[in-house]
Amino acid sequence: MAVEITGPKVLFTIGPVVVTNTIVTSWVIIALIVAVCYWLTKDLKPVPETKKQIVAEKLVSMVYDLTDSTMGKKWRNFAPYVAALFAYSFVSSMSGLTGVRAPTSDLSIILAMALVTFTMIQVTGIKAKGFWGHFKKFLNPLNLISEIATPVSMTFRHFGNIAAGVVITTLLYAALAYFSTVILNLIPISFIQQIPVLQVGLPAFLSIYFDVFTSFLQAYIFIMLTMVYVSMAED
Amino acid sequence: MERAIVLAASAIGAGLSMIAGIGPGIGQGYAAGKAAEAVGRQPEAKGDITSTMLFGCxxxxxxxxxxxxxxxxxxxxxPLIGKL
Structure with missing residues (x-):
């Protein structure tokens, strides 16, 4: 029995642009997040009357509290970026629950997120210390390596955790399918033998760890590291 | 023949590279143990300790x-098969 573990599948190409299934999923997720944000912030009142406005205000104040406690009050305008990163990363990783390939198990998508953060670190450094003031630390080549290691390690940490979940879940499904055929071969009806009985229920426990816990943790780590690195670039 | 050697060496290398899993195992266990100690000493700071521990882990x-x-x-x- 063949176990097929592949990367994201290429659906079609537009000129030089390759569109994979993770890119399509990620656009759907972006549209979903935008729609939810639009729905939550529609006709707001000065004093909240509806439940959805209370939820929206709670979410916004949670993000503000997080940035305040990690980066300080003057970094408040950084909060929308943090919230966007968190929402995208979390919803992307959770989308693995619906059976599609999670966009965060694609290296390119995480790399894009990490490069945005990397650009932000450099821009913050240049803004705070001037062009030469920021780049003179690269006269020591070790600093150059550690600077480049930042986005690489962020990418690999997030990608590795989610992709490991995908690989292990695939292996578990294959193993459970095999074991259920072994057990059901005792019944001499070929229709029943095809049903992978053991796949019901058992992977859910693994899914709680890999899809729910890891998704939340990695999204949290990603935004925490982003905030720490950006606020560190200033001094 | 060369292909078989490369494939076998890659499989062994993949197994060997997972020896790297020992380090984080020890480190995370140590972090979790220290966090448990800290919660035992100061149970009211459980939330902060847990989030710090998860971040460190x-x-x-x-x-x-x-x-x-x-x-x-x-x-x-x-990438090695392409080099044959």
Whole structure:
């Protein structure tokens, strides 16, 4: 029995642009997040009357509290970026629950997120210390390596955790399918033998760890590291 | 023949690269033990301790994840076969 573990599948190409299934999923997720944000912030009142406005205000104040406690009050305008990163990363990783390939198990998508953060670190450094003031630390080549290691390690940490979940879940499904055929071969009806009985229920426990816990943790780590690195670039 | 040697060596290399999992295991266990100690000493700070521990664990995990990425590259996207 063949176990097929592949990367994201290429659906079609537009000129030089390759569109994979993770890119399509990620656009759907972006549209979903935008729609939810639009729905939550529609006709707001000065004093909240509806439940959805209370939820929206709670979410916004949670993000503000997080940035305040990690980066300080003057970094408040950084909060929308943090919230966007968190929402995208979390919803992307959770989308693995619906059976599609999670966009965060694609290296390119995480790399894009990490490069945005990397650009932000450099821009913050240049803004705070001037062009030469920021780049003179690269006269020591070790600093150059550690600077480049930042986005690489962020990418690999997030990608590795989610992709490991995908690989292990695939292996578990294959193993459970095999074991259920072994057990059901005792019944001499070929229709029943095809049903992978053991796949019901058992992977859910693994899914709680890999899809729910890891998704939340990695999204949290990603935004925490982003905030720490950006606020560190200033001094 | 060459292909078989490269494939076998890649499989062994993928297995060997997962030795990197030992380090994060020890480190995270140590962090979790210290966190349990801290909760025992100061139970009211449980929330802060837990979030700090999870953050530290996830950062300590990265060397293990590098090993995993190397193993996955060797198994699923082997760059060495193209060099034959």
């Amino acid at each position: 996830a950062v300590a995990e990265s060397t293990g994840i590098y090993g995993l990425v190397v193993a996955m590259i060797l198994l699923f996207a082997n």
